[in-house]
Amino acid sequence: MTAAYDANGAILQVRGLVTVLGRQRPLVGRRSAGVRAVDGVDLDIAPGEILGLVGESGCGKSTLARTLLGVQRESEGNIVLDGRSVGGLDPGEARRTRGDIQYVHQDPGAALDPWWSIGRSLEEGLAIRGNRSPADREARVRRALSEVGLDPATAGRYPHELSGGQLRRVGIARILVLEPRLVILDEPTAGLDLSVQATVLRLLRDLRARLGLTYLFISHDLSVVRRLCDRIAIMYLGRIVETAATDLAFSAPRHPYTRALLAASPRLDSELVQRVPVMGEPPKPGAIPPGCAFHPRCRYAEPHCARSRPVLESAESSHLVSCLRWRDLPAEPTASAT
Amino acid sequence: MSEPLLKVSNLAVSIRGDEGVARVLDRVDLEIPRGRIVGVVGESGCGKSTLIKAILGVLPPRAEIEAGEILFEGRDLAHASPQVLAREVRGSAIGFIPQDPLLALNPVFRVGTQMLETMRWHAPPQWKGRHRERLVELLGAVQVPDPEKALDRYPHEFSGGQRQRLLIAAALSCQPRLLIADEPTTALDVTTQQQVLKLLRDLVAEFGLSMLFVTHDFGVVAQLCDDVSVIYAGQTVEAAPTRRLIDEAAHPYARMLLACHPDRATELGGIPGSVPSPYVPPTGCRFHPRCPIAVAECTSRRPDLQRPSGDHSIACPRHHLTLPEAAA
Amino acid sequence: MKLVVLKFLRDLPAVLGLGIVLFGLFVAVFANQLAPHPDAAFQSNLLQRFKPPSAEFWFGTDNLGRDIFSRVVLGTRSAFIIAFTVVGSAMLIGVPLGLFAGYLGGWRTELIMRLTDVVLAVPQLILALALAQLMKPGLDTAMLALTLTYWPFFTRTVYAETRRLKSSLFVEALQGVGASTTRILFLHILPNAASPIIVRATIGMGFTILTAAVLGFLGVGATPPDPDWGLAIAESRKFLPETWWFATFPGLAILVAVLGFNLLGDGLRDLFDPRLRRSR
Numbered sequence: 001m002t003a004a005y006d007a008n009g010a011i012l013q014v015r016g017l018v019t020v021l022g023r024q025r026p027l028v029g030r031r032s033a034g035v036r037a038v039d040g041v042d043l044d045i046a047p048g049e050i051l052g053l054v055g056e057s058g059c060g061k062s063t064l065a066r067t068l069l070g071v072q073r074e075s076e077g078n079i080v081l082d083g084r085s086v087g088g089l090d091p092g093e094a095r096r097t098r099g100d101i102q103y104v105h106q107d108p109g110a111a112l113d114p115w116w117s118i119g120r121s122l123e124e125g126l127a128i129r130g131n132r133s134p135a136d137r138e139a140r141v142r143r144a145l146s147e148v149g150l151d152p153a154t155a156g157r158y159p160h161e162l163s164g165g166q167l168r169r170v171g172i173a174r175i176l177v178l179e180p181r182l183v184i185l186d187e188p189t190a191g192l193d194l195s196v197q198a199t200v201l202r203l204l205r206d207l208r209a210r211l212g213l214t215y216l217f218i219s220h221d222l223s224v225v226r227r228l229c230d231r232i233a234i235m236y237l238g239r240i241v242e243t244a245a246t247d248l249a250f251s252a253p254r255h256p257y258t259r260a261l262l263a264a265s266p267r268l269d270s271e272l273v274q275r276v277p278v279m280g281e282p283p284k285p286g287a288i289p290p291g292c293a294f295h296p297r298c299r300y301a302e303p304h305c306a307r308s309r310p311v312l313e314s315a316e317s318s319h320l321v322s323c324l325r326w327r328d329l330p331a332e333p334t335a336s337a338t
Numbered sequence: 339m340s341e342p343l344l345k346v347s348n349l350a351v352s353i354r355g356d357e358g359v360a361r362v363l364d365r366v367d368l369e370i371p372r373g374r375i376v377g378v379v380g381e382s383g384c385g386k387s388t389l390i391k392a393i394l395g396v397l398p399p400r401a402e403i404e405a406g407e408i409l410f411e412g413r414d415l416a417h418a419s420p421q422v423l424a425r426e427v428r429g430s431a432i433g434f435i436p437q438d439p440l441l442a443l444n445p446v447f448r449v450g451t452q453m454l455e456t457m458r459w460h461a462p463p464q465w466k467g468r469h470r471e472r473l474v475e476l477l478g479a480v481q482v483p484d485p486e487k488a489l490d491r492y493p494h495e496f497s498g499g500q501r502q503r504l505l506i507a508a509a510l511s512c513q514p515r516l517l518i519a520d521e522p523t524t525a526l527d528v529t530t531q532q533q534v535l536k537l538l539r540d541l542v543a544e545f546g547l548s549m550l551f552v553t554h555d556f557g558v559v560a561q562l563c564d565d566v567s568v569i570y571a572g573q574t575v576e577a578a579p580t581r582r583l584i585d586e587a588a589h590p591y592a593r594m595l596l597a598c599h600p601d602r603a604t605e606l607g608g609i610p611g612s613v614p615s616p617y618v619p620p621t622g623c624r625f626h627p628r629c630p631i632a633v634a635e636c637t638s639r640r641p642d643l644q645r646p647s648g649d650h651s652i653a654c655p656r657h658h659l660t661l662p663e664a665a666a
Numbered sequence: 667m668k669l670v671v672l673k674f675l676r677d678l679p680a681v682l683g684l685g686i687v688l689f690g691l692f693v694a695v696f697a698n699q700l701a702p703h704p705d706a707a708f709q710s711n712l713l714q715r716f717k718p719p720s721a722e723f724w725f726g727t728d729n730l731g732r733d734i735f736s737r738v739v740l741g742t743r744s745a746f747i748i749a750f751t752v753v754g755s756a757m758l759i760g761v762p763l764g765l766f767a768g769y770l771g772g773w774r775t776e777l778i779m780r781l782t783d784v785v786l787a788v789p790q791l792i793l794a795l796a797l798a799q800l801m802k803p804g805l806d807t808a809m810l811a812l813t814l815t816y817w818p819f820f821t822r823t824v825y826a827e828t829r830r831l832k833s834s835l836f837v838e839a840l841q842g843v844g845a846s847t848t849r850i851l852f853l854h855i856l857p858n859a860a861s862p863i864i865v866r867a868t869i870g871m872g873f874t875i876l877t878a879a880v881l882g883f884l885g886v887g888a889t890p891p892d893p894d895w896g897l898a899i900a901e902s903r904k905f906l907p908e909t910w911w912f913a914t915f916p917g918l919a920i921l922v923a924v925l926g927f928n929l930l931g932d933g934l935r936d937l938f939d940p941r942l943r944r945s946r
Contacts, residue, residue, distance in 0.1 A: 056527035056528070056529065069842060071838065102842070105835055105838075111839035112839070113854050113857075124840075124843070125843040128845050128846075128849070174839075193381035193554065197600075201600065220528065223599070264531070264532035265528045266531070266555060266557025266560065266561050268584055268596070268599055269601065273532060273535050278529050
């Protein structure tokens with residue numbers, strides 16, 4: 001199932017992407033340099049693959065997603081969609097050129113106008129894109145609703161009448177009507193019960209197979225990521241620290257942060273906690289440590305880790321790691337090895 | 339085996355609401371042996387939070403305990419007076435760790451002020467005059483850096499993980515025998531969650547406590563709990579030591595729920611149907627409308643807990659049957 | 667929806683307010699039919715001066731022998747017309763400004779909000795008096811003055827709501843599908859901000875009736891011989907306290923109308939309170 005990693009055929013190519021949030025230069029008052037929420041990200045997404053983007057809260061995953069989508073303007077770097085450069089545009093322009101990328105919100109219930117019926121909300125996206133035929137819009141919405149396993153009559157209902165699982169499906173249907181190629185899913189199973197989560201995951205997998213979609217799957221739940229994704233990218237403080245095929249990342253993680261994350265994540269076959277894999281909590285995004293951002297919490301850190309910043313290097317084909325010491329690290333058997 | 343610290347048996351609670359009477363808990367059985375951590379797992383709406391409120395004696399005024407008892411150290415909390423519960427149980431014999439550390443702390447008061455206030459009401463008399471000293475010790479025990487200074491800071495000055503540690507210290511501040519934790523790590527990141535879980539395990543051992551840990555995450559249960567109890571729609575369906583329940587669940591609901599876990603190799607299926615409304619609960623076994631091996635008897639009779647072994651109980655007379663392939 | 671109606675019906679003062687407002691509307695619409703002596707409302711009949719309340723003249727007669735009851739009934743119409751015109755025009759100005767100020771940000775927001783601050787700093791009555799001096803005193807001038815001073819209240823309310831809604835997820839989702847600013851503002855944010863606008867408008871009606879009466883009393887509002895509550899009180903001053911009914915009944919009309927709108931407004935506010943709204 002693993003889609004071949006091929007930078008040339010990538011549907012989306014990201015190079016050196018930097019997004020600074022909250023930079024202000026008011027006429028009066030204090031200037032603010034802002035926070036580098038995304039701090040030099042390189043990323044490729046191959047057509048048809050599911051790329052898992054994993055990281056803890058505040059690591060910049062959502063900002064990265066919003067930048068790719070175009071609602072947040074990047075400060076540096078380039079974004080190439082299907083071979084066309086689509087970077088450096090203001091948000092309105094960016095959204096128009098990046099119509100092939102669509103975004104499913106973490107809380108699809110809150111992403112719907114509470115005063116509008118489901119059908120009306122879903123049709124709106126089509127109307128904005130210039131679909132002038134109400135009959136055609138309605139037909140497309142009904143088709144999308146049944147595509148995600150909902151009764152087309154759901155179109156007449158209101159967001160507060162639906163359950164969490166149904167709202168996830170509505171959220172997916174909402175972007176399916178727009179016929180995207182790359183779908184960014186932001187924590188699509190957060191807050192769902194296990195049984196509902198299972199059905200949503202299966203739906204996502206079926207839709208990919210049926211419609212040939214590509215997913216950027218943002219999650220902090222490693223069990224889910226491992227289950228669904230072909231490849232994963234681990235993010236820490238605005239930087240990608242490791243990317244690899246899912247099997248490889250779980251069986252032979254190279255970056256110390258990836259190892260800590262895997263060891264900490266709760267799984268059915270977890271043992272009772274005996275030791276804590278990493279101490280402390282990530283620093284505030286406003287105060288990113290110099291050099292390797294992870295060095296203050298890294299047990300393998302050496303003085304030079306605080307000085308020079310690592311870049312993504314190819315450890316083996318399709319396995320990239322951003323660590324100054326990856327060659328020296330012990331081949332640590334992690335608890336997740338199967 | 340000695341008497342458990344807390345023994346909930348046959349507990350039924352109903353709440354009068356706008357749409358009628360909700361029978362939220364129908365028959366919950368739960369035992370917390372001394373020195374052990376017991377996990378309670380269930381999906382949203384299964385009655386987990388009502389169970390906690392019943393034990394703490396903070397059920398809403400429109401709720402009524404219809405049957406059953408809650409024996410804590412041999413004393414029935416279900417029928418104790420509210421005054422006794424407030425003075426001698428809640429916050430003193432039983433400590434509570436809430437889900438959201440940000441909501442549980444008042445943002446305009448210093449952390450120390452809030453925690454000392456609780457101790458004034460509930461701390462054991464022999465600590466009189468030494469509350470602050472005690473609190474500093476506790477903050478050290480929960481690994482809050484620089485405890486003395488931490489007391490003079492405001493809640494927003496702490497990170498999420500540290501706030502959760504403060505609340506754990508607050509729950510411990512009155513020397514409880516039992517800790518009740520309501521999903522205390524859901525808001526935390528995995529590495530922080532791991533640290534808090536480790537801390538909880540160490541504290542339970544160090545202070546000789548018992549703990550009731552409510553969660554929806556089997557992975558967290560595996561990392562923390564000695565025993566686990568699965569609840570569905572207000573009924574206890576299965577209870578066993580953690581490893582045994584996760585590896586050899588017997589009740590159809592527990593088996594199907596575990597099969598939904600992404601760590602399981604089975605095909606992602608979900609469980610057909612949805613959780614029933616507590617206003618019109620199914621008769622008999624509440625899981626029967628969604629159960630692939632239900633028979634007529636399941637719709638009429640509420641199944642008793644069967645005990646194939648001393649520490650394993652299952653509320654399903656047909657638990658030895660294999661589930662059809664499509665369902666599991 | 668049914669629950670919302672039930673909840674409202676449980677709020678006794680609000681129901682009372684609604685009753686008063688509906689009754690007032692009814693009186694205003696059918697004033698000509700309801701007034702027992704429509705002719706005696708305008709024509710002076712000096713033989714009938716200062717008659718105390720009786721079976722024929724329920725509220726008595728005034729210094730020109732006109733039927734006070736008929737004049738109060740007809741005054742209801744003018745009071746409601748003033749209230750609706752002023753509040754309606756103030757909304758037309760204030761609501762769009764608030765939407766844009768809340769959504770756009772930057773210097774445009776600053777401009778709108780500072781203008782709002784300046785207008786809020788001008789006392790309503792002083793502006794009305796000044797306008798009356800510049801233009802011809804009369805109902806139109808009074809209404810213009812009230813409108814010019816009332817719109818900032820709407821701008822402020824809508825601004826705060828828009829700021830809140832702007833950061834909500836559904837607006838972000840709309841930006842994500844590329845919706846235009848006008849679409850987001852008028853099709854999505856405006857309906858969601860409707861409840862505080864309605865509350866503000868309801869209370870504004872009561873406030874406007876009161877202020878219009880004051881302007882009438884000061885002689886820069888309605889002009890004689892129009893039946894106006896404030897004007898009637900002003901005319902009655904010379905004949906107090908002997909002819910107590912002359913001032914009392916128009917005064918009561920003002921009290922009841924303002925009270926009705928305020929009770930209704932408070933009830934609606936409770937109903938729309940966001941903390942309660944979430945539990946719906």
